[in-house]
Amino acid sequence: MKEFGEVLEKVDLSKYNSYGLPSSCEYLIYPSSIDNLINLLIYLEKEGIKYKIFGSCSNVILPNSHYLGALIKLDHLDNFEVSSDYIIAEAGMLLSELVNVLVSKGKGGFELLGTIPGTLGGAIYGNAGIKDYSILDFIEYVEVIRNHELIRLDKMEVTYSYRSSIFKNTSDIIVRAKLRVVDKDVNEMRESLRNLRMKRL
DSSP: OGGGEEEEEEEEOGGGSTTOOOOEEEEEEEESSHHHHHHHHHHHHHHTOOEEEESSOTTOOOOSSEEEEEEEEOTTOOOEEEOSSEEEEETTSBHHHHHHHHHHTTEESSGGGGGSOSBHHHHHHHTOBOSSOBGGGGEEEEEEEETTEEEEEETTTOOEETTEEGGGGSOOEEEEEEEEOEEOOHHHHHHHHHHHHHHHO
């Protein structure tokens, strides 16, 4: 399995979830690319090894037992590309890191979502948001793995509602997304983020 990325065996998961709950798994795997994730899934299914896929494990309650399978984390799927009016980013990128990159380049729109823990993939899955907007308000497309193929869903196909999305009713694995951004003042965005973080303390 090491040809697909980093593989750890018989792992204590207490430090991998935000609640620090005792749990463990047979394999903890970090795929090194989207292609390797697809090939890993094919391999695991062929070998009869069950698996679960997680992002940052923030707000995740793991079972108090040993999971006889593979826990797949997408931390290494964190590549991104920023243009004048969009960002394309992989699902394992932390939402806070994504926002920090955009703010540093004077790009915003959904910058206040940088106060929300978790990854871009998790934010899309749960349509993370604040009072005024949510992440899926800015989506241009989402790429998913479906039946071992990479599928692109445009914004008209990505239906959503308050703190929910179409992905809660599918087995699609979110791996990459394109989001709209706009030019904004760097200092104003940083001040807004600072104020929101202070309110949440």
